Amino acid sequence: MFRRNKLRTTGVAALAASALVLAGCAGTEASTEESSGQETAVEQVSISVLFGTDSILSVAEASVAAFESANPNIEVTLETRPGGVDGDNVIKTKLATGEMNDVFFYNSGSLMQALNPDDTLVDLSNEAWTSNIIESFWPAVSTPNGKYGAPMGTAMGGGILYNRIIYADLGLSIPLTWSEFMANNEKIKAAGIDPVIQTYGENWTAQLLVLADHHNVEQSDPQFVEEYTNNIAKISNTPSAFRGYEHLQELHDKDYFNSDYASAILNDGLTQLVNGEGAHYPMLTFAVSSILEIAPEKINDIGFFAQPGDDAATNGLTVWVPNAIYIPKTSEGAKLEAAKKFVDFIVSKEGVQIYIDTIGQTGPFLTVDAPSADELYQPYVDMFPYFDRAGDTTPALEFLSPVKGPNLSQITVSVGTGQYSAEEGAEAYDEDVKKQAEQLALPGW
Amino acid sequence: MFIASQRKTKTRVLLAKAAVKQYPLWFIVPGAIIYIVLFAYPTFSSFYYSLTRWTLFDVEFIGMDNYIRFFSEPSLSLSLTNTFIFAFVTSASKVIIGMALAIWLSGAIFAKSYLRAVIFFPALVSTIGVGITFKALMAPEKGLLNVTLSIFGVEGPYWLTEPSYALFSLAGIEIWKGVGIATVIYIAGIAAIPNEFREAALVDGASAWQVFRRITLPLLTPATSTVIILSLIGGLRTFDLIWATTGGGPGFATDVLASVIYKNYQAGFYGLSTAGNVVLFVMVAIIIYPLSAWLNRRIVEV
Numbered sequence: 001m002f003r004r005n006k007l008r009t010t011g012v013a014a015l016a017a018s019a020l021v022l023a024g025c026a027g028t029e030a031s032t033e034e035s036s037g038q039e040t041a042v043e044q045v046s047i048s049v050l051f052g053t054d055s056i057l058s059v060a061e062a063s064v065a066a067f068e069s070a071n072p073n074i075e076v077t078l079e080t081r082p083g084g085v086d087g088d089n090v091i092k093t094k095l096a097t098g099e100m101n102d103v104f105f106y107n108s109g110s111l112m113q114a115l116n117p118d119d120t121l122v123d124l125s126n127e128a129w130t131s132n133i134i135e136s137f138w139p140a141v142s143t144p145n146g147k148y149g150a151p152m153g154t155a156m157g158g159g160i161l162y163n164r165i166i167y168a169d170l171g172l173s174i175p176l177t178w179s180e181f182m183a184n185n186e187k188i189k190a191a192g193i194d195p196v197i198q199t200y201g202e203n204w205t206a207q208l209l210v211l212a213d214h215h216n217v218e219q220s221d222p223q224f225v226e227e228y229t230n231n232i233a234k235i236s237n238t239p240s241a242f243r244g245y246e247h248l249q250e251l252h253d254k255d256y257f258n259s260d261y262a263s264a265i266l267n268d269g270l271t272q273l274v275n276g277e278g279a280h281y282p283m284l285t286f287a288v289s290s291i292l293e294i295a296p297e298k299i300n301d302i303g304f305f306a307q308p309g310d311d312a313a314t315n316g317l318t319v320w321v322p323n324a325i326y327i328p329k330t331s332e333g334a335k336l337e338a339a340k341k342f343v344d345f346i347v348s349k350e351g352v353q354i355y356i357d358t359i360g361q362t363g364p365f366l367t368v369d370a371p372s373a374d375e376l377y378q379p380y381v382d383m384f385p386y387f388d389r390a391g392d393t394t395p396a397l398e399f400l401s402p403v404k405g406p407n408l409s410q411i412t413v414s415v416g417t418g419q420y421s422a423e424e425g426a427e428a429y430d431e432d433v434k435k436q437a438e439q440l441a442l443p444g445w
Numbered sequence: 446m447f448i449a450s451q452r453k454t455k456t457r458v459l460l461a462k463a464a465v466k467q468y469p470l471w472f473i474v475p476g477a478i479i480y481i482v483l484f485a486y487p488t489f490s491s492f493y494y495s496l497t498r499w500t501l502f503d504v505e506f507i508g509m510d511n512y513i514r515f516f517s518e519p520s521l522s523l524s525l526t527n528t529f530i531f532a533f534v535t536s537a538s539k540v541i542i543g544m545a546l547a548i549w550l551s552g553a554i555f556a557k558s559y560l561r562a563v564i565f566f567p568a569l570v571s572t573i574g575v576g577i578t579f580k581a582l583m584a585p586e587k588g589l590l591n592v593t594l595s596i597f598g599v600e601g602p603y604w605l606t607e608p609s610y611a612l613f614s615l616a617g618i619e620i621w622k623g624v625g626i627a628t629v630i631y632i633a634g635i636a637a638i639p640n641e642f643r644e645a646a647l648v649d650g651a652s653a654w655q656v657f658r659r660i661t662l663p664l665l666t667p668a669t670s671t672v673i674i675l676s677l678i679g680g681l682r683t684f685d686l687i688w689a690t691t692g693g694g695p696g697f698a699t700d701v702l703a704s705v706i707y708k709n710y711q712a713g714f715y716g717l718s719t720a721g722n723v724v725l726f727v728m729v730a731i732i733i734y735p736l737s738a739w740l741n742r743r744i745v746e747v
Contacts, residue, residue, distance in 0.1 A: 414696030
C-alpha cells in the first residue's frame with residue numbers, strides 16, 4: 001500500500017515538473033482573449049486593428065482617434081507588426097491560428113492571394129461603400145468568390161526619380177525611350193556625375209528596373225500576363241519581359257552606378273539624389289516621403305518620369321495598387337459589425353481627408369468621392385498626368401498575376417553586381433516563380 | 446539483517462543492482478517528456494513533413510519532390526560550397542589561433558588574467574550585435590576599417606560587398622568571435638598536462654619546439670578534438686552572423702545552407718525548408734560522427 005502511494009506521488013510529481021517546464025513555452029496564450037468577456041454588458045464593443053510600422057502608422061493612429069470619437073461605443077486597440085517578410089509570417093501565422101485582429105492592413109495583389117482569402121477573409125462585396133471604389137482596384141483584392149479588401153492609401157508609381165537641377169544644367173529633356181535615357185546617362189557621366197543610383201544595401205530596391213518595366217511589357221505583349229500565369233510564357237523567352245534584366249546589366253556594364261552601390265541603403269540613395277551626386281534613381285514614388293525627412297527644402301528639385309521603353313508612342317507608367325484593409329473570418333458578431341464600420345470609415349471621404357492631413361497626398365486615391373490636397377510636391381506633379389491619360393498606366397505584374405517568386409531581390413542584385421548575366425538572372429527567376437506557383441497549387445504548374 | 450547474513454550471495458547481487466540503479470526510473474520522466482515533445486517528435490515528424498507541400502492550413506504528400514527541387518535550386522551548389530569553406534576555414538583557424546593564444550596565455554606573461562578575459566569577451570557578445578557592428582566597421586567608404594586604412598594611403602577592400610571575398614570577411618568575424626572559446630578549452634587542456642613531463646624533457650635536453658611537438662601537442666588531442674567538433678558543427682550550421690551582416694548577399698554570394706533554408710521558410714515554402722533542414726541534419730551527422738570517432742581514437746591516455 002505504501003509502495004503504491006509512493007509510486008503515484010512520484011508519478012504526479014514527475015508530470016507536474018515536466019508540465020511546469022512546458023508551460024513556460026506556452027505562457028503567452030492566456031492574455032490574448034481577455035478582451036472578449038466584457039462586450040455584452042454595456043453594449044460596448046472593443047476591436048483590435050493591426051497595422052505596419054511605416055508611414056501608414058501615423059494615419060492609422062489619427063484614423064483610430066477620429067473613429068472612436070465618432071463611435072463612442074466602439075473601442076479600438078491599435079497593434080503593429082514588422083514589415084517585409086517577417087510581417088508576412090506574422091499575418092499568415094495569426095490567420096492560421098485564428099488569432100488575427102479584427103481588421104488588418106496588408107498588401108494587395110499576389111501577397112494577398114497567398115493568404116488563401118476564400119477560407120480566411122470576410123467577403124465584403126455586399127458592403128455599401130463598394131460602389132464608391134474605382135473599378136480598377138478590385139482585381140488586386142478579389143478572387144472569383146469575393147471581394148476581400150478596402151483600399152487604404154494611394155496608388156504609387158514605379159519609375160525614375162531624377163534631379164531636375166542636373167537636367168536643367170546639362171540641358172537634358174525627359175527621355176521617352178530607353179535609348180534617349182542612355183544618351184542622357186552618357187552626358188551625365190561625362191559631366192562627372194553618377195548617372196544611376198543603386199542601393200543594394202537594401203536589396204528590394206534592386207528590383208525596380210525590372211518591375212517598373214511592366215507597362216512596356218504590356219504594350220508589346222498584351223497576352224503575356226495570362227500566358228505567364230498559366231505557365232506558357234517564361235520571362236527568359238519573352239523578349240519584352242526580359243528587357244528589364246538587360247537594362248540592369250547594361251547599366252552595370254557601362255559602370256553607370258554610384259561607387260558605393262553595393263552597400264548603400266535607400267536613404268543614402270535619396271541623399272545622393274537630392275545633393276546632385278547622382279542623377280537618376282529608379283524607385284517607387286512613396287520614397288518621396290523619405291526625401292521630406294532628409295531634405296524638405298529640396299523636394300521640388302526632384303522630378304519623376306516613367307521608366308522608358310523601346311517605343312516613345314507607348315510611353316507610360318507602371319502603377320502599384322494601394323495596400324488594403326481586410327477582416328478575417330474569425331471576427332464575428334458585434335466585433336464583425338464594428339470592424340465593418342471601421343473599414344467603412346477608412347474609405348469614406350472623411351477617412352481619406354485624415355490621410356491627406358497626416359502625410360499629404362502621395363498619389364491618386366481609389367475612391368470616387370476622394371478629396372484632393374491643395375498642394376502637391378513636384379514628383380507627384382510629374383506623376384499625375386500619366387493617370388489622366390487613358391491607357392498610360394498599367395498595374396505592376398504582382399497585381400495582375402499571383403505568380404511572384406521570393407528571390408527577385410537577390411537575383412536582380414546578382415545581375416546589377418555583374419555576378420549573373422541578364423539571361424542567367426531571368427532563368428533563375430523563372431525557376432523561382434515555379435516554387436511559388438506549386439506552393440499555391442495554381443492550375444497548369 | 447538476519448536474512449541478509451543467511452543468503453550472502455543474493456545480498457551481493459542486490460547491492461550491485463542498487464549501485465547501478467541508484468535513482469528510481471521515475472526521475473528521468475520530466476527530462477524524457479521534454480526531450481520527446483521538444484526534440485524527438487519534431488525531428489521525426491520533420492522527416493514526414495519534408496515529403497509534403499504544407500501550408501499552415503493543409504498538407505499534401507508529394508514524395509521526394511522537395512528534395513529534387515531543393516537540390517536543383519540555382520543557389521544551392523554555391524551555398525553548399527560556401528558552407529564547407531566557411532566551416533573548414535573557421536574551424537582550422539580556431540584550432541591554430543586558439544592553441545597559439547592558449548600556449549602564450551599559459552606562459553609567465555604580464556597581466557595574464559586580464560589578457561585571458563579580453564580574448565574571451567567576444568564570445569559573450571550576441572552574434573547579431575557582432576554582425577551589426579562589423580557591418581558598420583566594414584562599410585566600404587565610411588566604415589572605420591577602411592577610413593583607418595585610408596589614413597595610411599591604402600584603399601581598403603569592399604569587405605562585405607565584393608562577391609569574391611565577402612565570405613572570407615565573414616569567416617574572419619566568426620574567428621574573432623569564436624576563438625575565445627577555443628582558447629579557453631586549450632588553456633584547460635594545457636593546465637591538465639602534468640608539469641613533470643615538460644621538466645623531464647627539459648632535463649633530457651629537449652628544445653622548446655620538441656617539447657611542444659612531442660609533449661604538448663599529443664597531450665592536447667582531447668582539447669583539439671573538442672574544438673574541432675564544436676567549431677565544425679557551429680560552422681556548418683552557421684546562420685545568425687551571416688544573416689545579420691550580408692543576408693546571404695550580395696545576390697547569393699555568401700548564402701550558406703542555413704540561410705537558403707531560412708529564405709525558403711520566409712517565402713512560405715514550408716515543405717521545401719523542412720526538406721532543407723533534413724538535408725542539413727543528415728549532412729552534419731555524416732561529417733561529424735566519423736570525424737568524432739576518428740578523433741577520439743587518437744586521444745592519448747596520460
